[in-house]
Amino acid sequence: MKLHIVHIYPNEMNTYGDRGNLLVLEKRAAWHGLEPVIHYYHAGDTFPKDADLILGGGGQDSAQSDIQADILQIGHKLHALVDTGVPMLMVCGTYQLFGNRFVTLTGEQIQGIGIFDVETVGGPKRLIGNTAVETNEFGTLYGFENHSGKTRLGTNQQPLGNVTRGNGNNGEDRTEGARTNNAIGTYLHGPLLPNNPQLADSLLTLAMQCKGTELVLKSLDDSLADQSRKNAMTRRY
Amino acid sequence: MPGLVVETLIPGYLGVMLRQLPDGVIIITGTNGKTTTTKMVVELLQANGKRVLTNPTGSNLTRGIISSVSQQARRGGKLPFDIAVFELDEAYARQFTDVVKPRYVLGLNASRDQLDRFGEVDKVAELISETMLSATTAIITNADDKRLSTAVATAKAPIVYFGVSPALLKYFPRDDELVAVDAQTPLLQASNLSAEVELVAFKDENATYRIGQKQTNARLQVTGQHNFQNAAAALALVRTILPNLEPTKLVGQLSMVRPAFGRGQAFKLKNGSNLQLNLVKNPASFRQGLASYVRPNTTIMVAINDRIADSRDMSWLWDVDFTSLQGHEVALTTGVRAVDMALRLQYDNITAKTVEPDTDAALKVFCKLPGDKVVFASYTAMLHVHAQLTRKAGTQL
Numbered sequence: 001m002k003l004h005i006v007h008i009y010p011n012e013m014n015t016y017g018d019r020g021n022l023l024v025l026e027k028r029a030a031w032h033g034l035e036p037v038i039h040y041y042h043a044g045d046t047f048p049k050d051a052d053l054i055l056g057g058g059g060q061d062s063a064q065s066d067i068q069a070d071i072l073q074i075g076h077k078l079h080a081l082v083d084t085g086v087p088m089l090m091v092c093g094t095y096q097l098f099g100n101r102f103v104t105l106t107g108e109q110i111q112g113i114g115i116f117d118v119e120t121v122g123g124p125k126r127l128i129g130n131t132a133v134e135t136n137e138f139g140t141l142y143g144f145e146n147h148s149g150k151t152r153l154g155t156n157q158q159p160l161g162n163v164t165r166g167n168g169n170n171g172e173d174r175t176e177g178a179r180t181n182n183a184i185g186t187y188l189h190g191p192l193l194p195n196n197p198q199l200a201d202s203l204l205t206l207a208m209q210c211k212g213t214e215l216v217l218k219s220l221d222d223s224l225a226d227q228s229r230k231n232a233m234t235r236r237y
Numbered sequence: 238m239p240g241l242v243v244e245t246l247i248p249g250y251l252g253v254m255l256r257q258l259p260d261g262v263i264i265i266t267g268t269n270g271k272t273t274t275t276k277m278v279v280e281l282l283q284a285n286g287k288r289v290l291t292n293p294t295g296s297n298l299t300r301g302i303i304s305s306v307s308q309q310a311r312r313g314g315k316l317p318f319d320i321a322v323f324e325l326d327e328a329y330a331r332q333f334t335d336v337v338k339p340r341y342v343l344g345l346n347a348s349r350d351q352l353d354r355f356g357e358v359d360k361v362a363e364l365i366s367e368t369m370l371s372a373t374t375a376i377i378t379n380a381d382d383k384r385l386s387t388a389v390a391t392a393k394a395p396i397v398y399f400g401v402s403p404a405l406l407k408y409f410p411r412d413d414e415l416v417a418v419d420a421q422t423p424l425l426q427a428s429n430l431s432a433e434v435e436l437v438a439f440k441d442e443n444a445t446y447r448i449g450q451k452q453t454n455a456r457l458q459v460t461g462q463h464n465f466q467n468a469a470a471a472l473a474l475v476r477t478i479l480p481n482l483e484p485t486k487l488v489g490q491l492s493m494v495r496p497a498f499g500r501g502q503a504f505k506l507k508n509g510s511n512l513q514l515n516l517v518k519n520p521a522s523f524r525q526g527l528a529s530y531v532r533p534n535t536t537i538m539v540a541i542n543d544r545i546a547d548s549r550d551m552s553w554l555w556d557v558d559f560t561s562l563q564g565h566e567v568a569l570t571t572g573v574r575a576v577d578m579a580l581r582l583q584y585d586n587i588t589a590k591t592v593e594p595d596t597d598a599a600l601k602v603f604c605k606l607p608g609d610k611v612v613f614a615s616y617t618a619m620l621h622v623h624a625q626l627t628r629k630a631g632t633q634l
Contacts, residue, residue: 011413015349015357020555023584060357130549144550189552194580224580224592231576 003034003207004050008041009059009067013093016146018057020191021089024200025053032204032218043070047077053087053207054078056094058147058189061104061122064093068110071097075113082115087206088183091192095177095185096120096149105148116178116185117154118169124148129237131166131188133176138199140164142232143188151187153178160186165237182206195232197225251299252336253314254306260287260320262337263474266330266368267345267379268361269522270467271297273459273497274345275324277471282320284490285479290318294498297326299333320478327364334371342372343474345467347384348412349556350519351548358412362388370394377474380430382411399473400432401466402447405439408462408528415520415556434473439465448472448484455488460501460513461529463522499619501530504626512610514626516619519548520556523613527561530611537567537611538603539582539589540596540618541574547615551577559585566590568606571599572618596621 007022022038029036039048043066059067078098082088095116096102102110105122126148133141141161150170153159159169160177168176168187177186186192193200201217208215255262265275272294279291292305302323310316325333347362366388369376376392378385380400389396401409437452438445444465445454457468468491476482496502504512513530517523531537543549551574559582570578570589579589593599600622603610614622 014556016550017552017555020552020581020584023555027584060359062359128549144552146550189550191552191555194555194584195577224576224583227592228576228580 001034001208001211001213002037002050003029003204004037004039004048004052005029006039006041006048006051006054008054008056008094009043009063009071010040010057011042012063012067013057013059015058015060016092016144016189017191018055018091018189021057021091021193022055024191024193024197025055025203028197028200028220029204031220032201032215034204034208034215041074043067047074051081051086052211053203054081055088056090056098058092058094060093064097064102065108065110068097071113072111078113079115082181082183085182085206085210087203087210089192089203090183090185091189092147092187095187096151098183098185099151099178100154102149115183116180117157118151118178118185119154120149120151122148123150127167127171129166130232130235131168131176131237132164132232133161133166133168133188134164135161138196138202140229141186141188141192141199142195142229143186143190143192145187146189147187151178160184182210195225195228197222249336251303251306251333254310254316255321255337257316258290258318258321260478261340261374262321262323263341263343263478264330264334264339264368264372265322265324265343265345265474266327266365267343268327268348268350268365268519269525270345270463270470271324273464273500274343274467274471275322276497277459277468277491277494278343278474279322280494281471281475281487281490282322282478284493285475285482287320288318290316290321292323297324298329302333325368327361327368330364330368334368338371338373340372340374341377341474341477342369343377343470344369344379344385344389345470346379346382346411346521348415348519348521349553350521359384375477377470377477379470380428380432381406381409383428384412386428386430397473397477398430398432399434399469400428400430401436401469402438405436409466410521410524412521415524432469432473433476434469436465436469444468446472446484446488448476448487451484453484453488455492457492458495460496460503461515461525463525463529464496464501499614499623502623506604506610508605508607510606510608510610512604512612512626514612514614514619514622516616517613518616520553523554523557526613527557527559530613531562531565532609535565535609535611536603536606537562537565537613538569538571538599539567539578540572540599540612540614540622541570541578542572542615542617542621543574544617547617551581554578554581557581559587562587569593569599569603571596572615575599597625600625
């Protein structure tokens with residue numbers, strides 16, 4: 001069965017190995033018996049008709065303002081997909097653009113599409129280091145954070161999880177990322193999915209559920225990822 | 238005297254000392270190729286009678302430069318040199334150029350590198366460009382690196398470009414092309430800047446350069462297509478300093494330069510086999526390494542650490558396309574991040590036969606394997622492997 005994965009703004013939002021998340025989804029989908037189809041969505045394109053799983057990466061500040069006008073154009077489409085339960089993984093820069101707004105260090109206001117009720121303010125200091133996040137649904141997530149924006153959640157916005165190591169959204173309230181329906185926003189690079197195959201498989205399962213099919217996961221050899229997670233448990237920030 | 242002590246005791250020391258050099262100071266900076274290019278420029282200038290002061294391989298922070306200056310100075314403070322050629326780390330170059338104005342600055346390229354240190358590629362380019370703009374006599378830069386050539390376009394000092402011919406551009410992807418996912422965006426446009434020195438063609442160890450109007454062939458000892466491009470940069474810089482040099486003679490001198498420390502350096506092992514050690518620092522350099530050093534029967538080891546000099550974040554490994562290694566034997570992954578490296582390969586359908594985090598143990602096994610071998614190593618892993626190889630495992634070729 002086909003699984004349509006849409007990678008948004010791959011040429012602009014790709015700063016920290018974000019290609020890795022796509023590769024993991026593509027490979028694991030195939031290993032679980034699905035037929036992954038990758039669609040790249042560039043600014044100005046027609047948004048793909050089939051979109052079962054949507055992925056976005058981190059970008060430079062300059063790239064963020066370049067694609068902002070375009071993302072506002074497709075915002076209603078993305079909202080509709082979130083409402084129907086389509087899973088999404090938005091990392092760093094795209095996470096910020098999926099929020100209400102991003103105020104840069106120089107005071108420039110970049111309006112987001114408001115899928116997450118979050119607001120980000122550019123900070124003078126980058127938060128950089130190995131990070132661990134406890135989540136209810138996906139267990140512990142290991143990643144590497146690298147961002148200067150400080151993100152605050154609105155009152156009813158659910159976070160992705162809580163940091164047990166690292167700064168997460170803002171370094172103050174211990175929250176990390178955001179979750180709205182099956183859309184996930186996060187600051188975790190590394191990239192995120194290779195070291196957290198359980199999250200990759202959950203995204204695939206949710207995508208198929210949304211299409212009305214139950215994905216029966218095959219047992220894959222994740223011994224390298226298991227070992228890597230074991231090593232990550234004791235890694236310093 | 239250690240650089241730090243001098244810096245604290247005598248502020249302004251560096252400026253005073255270096256101002257006595259009759260031919261001034263040259264800075265070489267950029268993401269990749271600093272060490273090899275500096276070595277080439279130093280040796281070309283020496284071959285043409287210049288007494289050259291330089292910093293030892295890799296000591297590319299201001300402190301390392303102060304150390305070399307203070308060690309080389311005669312009693313009374315005289316520096317017995319004509320010219321200084323320093324490679325400078327992008328992030329620390331400013332500290333240096335605030336004190337000493339370089340006559341020439343060569344900016345090689347700007348590419349995603351240690352983003353846990355720099356933040357983003359634009360920041361990397363900005364730092365390199367700032368350094369180039371401090372040049373008083375001329376800027377030498379890469380016609381094919383748009384971030385750099387655009388940033389210096391308005392410079393007061395004249396700009397001399399080096400480059401590769403349009404037909405070769407596909408072998409030297411720029412940063413955006415490294416990670417571009419599909420062919421929809423036409424990124425590979427030849428620059429319309431006219432290069433003074435151009436790499437026209439290469440095959441194995443042979444390279445053809447156009448220098449001014451003249452085309453010249455060379456058989457090089459430095460290895461790797463990226464170093465053939467770096468050589469174009471070195472030729473352009475030396476030609477700018479010594480404009481009367483005859484191109485054929487210059488290229489002849491270039492062919493005498495051997496690989497720099499751990500940059501495609503070859504070792505002869507006790508079992509008679511050859512091992513090439515190649516530093517990989519970021520997606521661009523890893524990609525160039527794979528393209529240059531993996532031949533049909535090459536056996537491979539990858540050594541990855543995660544200290545600050547290596548990049549603490551492993552994300553960069555996912556911006557490298559390893560599919561060209563399918564069908565090759567990756568005998569070992571090693572280093573602090575041996576497991577992460579093997580995991581990366583797994584997703585390109587490549588199995589690392591052995592995962593051995595202990596680099597000494599891994600190297601011992603690897604050296605005993607027959608046939609040609611290459612080690613790709615991150616910075617601190619490269620230093621480690623280099624030390625082990627020179628100590629016992631083999632002799633340097």
